[in-house]
Amino acid sequence: MSTVSLRSAAGRWVVTSSILASAMAFIDGTALNVALPSLQRSLHASGTDLFWVLNAYMLMLAALILLGGTLGDRLGRRHIFMTGISIFIAGSAACGLSATVTMLIIFRMVQGIGGALMIPGSLSLISSAIDEAERGKAIGTWSSVTTLVTIGGPVLGGALADAGLWRYIFFINIPIGVITLLCLWWKVAEQEVPEDAPAQDYPGAVLIVCGLALLTFGFLRVPVSGFSSLAAYGSIIVGIALLVAFVVTEQRSRHPMLPLHLFNNRTFTGTNLLTFFLYAGLSGSMVFLSLNMVQVQGYSQLESGLSFLPFTFLMVFLARLAGTLADKYGPRWFLVIGPFLAGTGMILLALVQQTDGPSAYWTTFFPGILVLGMGMTITVAPLTATVMGCVGSQLSGTASGVNNAITRIAGVFAVAVFGALAVIFFAGSVQSSLQHLSLTTAQQSAIMAQTVNLGNAAVPAGLSHDQQVQVTHIYHQHFIQAYRKIMAMCGLLGWLGSLMAWIFVKHSPKSIS
Structure with a gap:
């Protein structure tokens, strides 16, 4: 189809449908992170099960997102976009109805397949449908509105989880998705598919x-x-x-699907290494921060969701300014300082031990979240601009897809590796503490069997009141120790991302054409 003006009715429908679909995916991810403790209790899920619930979605998204983008080029962007939304709706409904954690994991994979077709389609539809002169404004509108909508994700997830309604985090996708499909069906025309589109x-x-x-x-x-x-x-x-x-x-x-020649560009290689390390650290820290707050520190899930608002507000109000300043002064120092600050924020969060709960938030978790948020705010817009700017315009979509896929892959590895390490750290330290208690071998085995549940570990039946108090204290104390180790590792990954920018990113990168 020919391009249209952003101010036209057709242009507004294109942007609206793209925003609705993207918001659906973003809210789903941020809300679910906060609701994990409630989900774990409801489905009697172990810590490993919990990480699979996260990774099943990210795995399919990371592996198929590049293919999803090229399918749109080959078969029609609107068609693939609508197919992805339909699969995502079906997967969401099935997730909400899941009776066991195994069913939830399987249907999260279905969601991931839908997301892989849907997420790249949102921006590619805008890029192909809106006039070139207004394309930047349209993408900026998409970015601003989806970010604002995403603010509600943790708060919504916390409120629903506290009310015992975590399943509605999935069900809420159904009306949003149906409205989006109707907008696309009635108001957005399909573009013409080029005959020379590449094979899959x-x-x-x-x-x-x-x-x-x-x-x-x-x-x-x-x-x-x-x-x-x-x-x-x-x-x-x-x-x-x-x-x-x-x-x-x-x-x-x-x-x-992954053009390796792009990595001949030193800046492209450096920014994608930065992306991998920084987002691996961010993914791991967000999961364990939520689990620590709710399962050990005494926060409700709503309070846990609200605790992330300083991070989100910084992103909303300052990210655009950071992008503007990076355009003016060059991205290098933003990409060095931003990940370093983000890593420092994670290190500050790693220093938090047992607290007095939400009343102590401002002197415990808030400083780390603030520094982490500032670091990500400084990084995100310059990073995206640098990735897109070091390739020619004909490869910008591919470069964006590669960087997006690396972000998702980083999340998969972070949750898998840090999840495994957390269980190992937790189990090892709990076992050493049990040697000082007067417990039978059977009681010790029952206590150790609970360590796979991490912060949700339950004191086994058959212990005296004093023993129950001691075991509860041991579980909390050693979960915090495991949390602190994981957060410190996440912080080091942020610093490693900063080092990648220092080594690879120069002030005026040459683009690949």
Whole structure:
């Protein structure tokens, strides 16, 4: 189809439908993080199960998001966008109706498939439908509104979880998705598909899906079965081998889903390394911060959601200014200072021990969240602009897709690896503390069996009142120790991202054409 003005009715419908679909995905992710403790109790999920609930979605999204973008180019952007929304709605409904954690994990994968078709479609639809002179304004509108809408995600998730209604985090996607489909069906025309559109890289998609899935499965099996288990280390080894095969396949493919020649550009390589380390740290820290607040520190899930508002407000009100200043002075120092501050915020959060609950928020968690939010605010807009600016305009969509996929892959690895490490740290320190209590071997085994649940570990039946108090104290004390180690590692990843910018990003990167 021909392009339209943003001020026209057709242009407004394009932007509106893109905003609605994106908001649906963003709210779903941020709300679910806050509601994890309620979900864990309701479905009797272990800590490993909980990380699979997160990773099942991110896994499919990370592995298929590049393919989803190219399918739109091949089969029509509106068509693929609507298909993705439909799958996401169906997956959301099934997630909300899930009776077991296994069912929830399976249907989260369905959500991820829908998201992989839907998320790249939102911006590509705007890019292809809106006049070039107004395209930047349209994308800016999309970014601003979706960010504002996303503010409500943690608050909504906390409120629903506290009311015992965590399933409605999924059900709320259904009316939003249906309204979006109706807008697209009646008000947005399909564009003409070029005859010379490239073929799909299905071998690459299969290899990266299987490789990431096996790596994730292996890391999440380690706390349960140990490294001596074939299921654990065998999955990790085969997963790595499949990812190596994916790289080889992409080198040889005529139409690769991941064009490796882009990484010949030093700035592109550096910004994507920065992205991987920074978002791995951010993903891990957000999950464990929520679990710590609710399961150990005495916050309600609504209070946990509200605690992230300083972070979000900084992003909303200052991110655009950071992008403007980066355009004026160059992105290098923003990409050095921003991740360093974000890592410092995570380190400050790692220093928090047992607190007096929400009343102590301003002197405990708030400083770290504020510094983390400032760091991400300084980073996000300059990072996106730098990724897009170091390639020619004809490759900007591909560059954005690669960077988006790396963000998701970082989240998958962070949740899998940090989830495994948290269980190992927690179980090891609890076991050492039990040696000082007068407990039978059976009682010790029952207490240790609960460590897979992390902060949701329940004191086994059959203990005296004094023993119950002691075991509860041990669970809380050692979960906080595990949390502090994970947060410190996340902070180091943020600092490593800063180092990548220092080494690779220059003031005026040359673009790949």
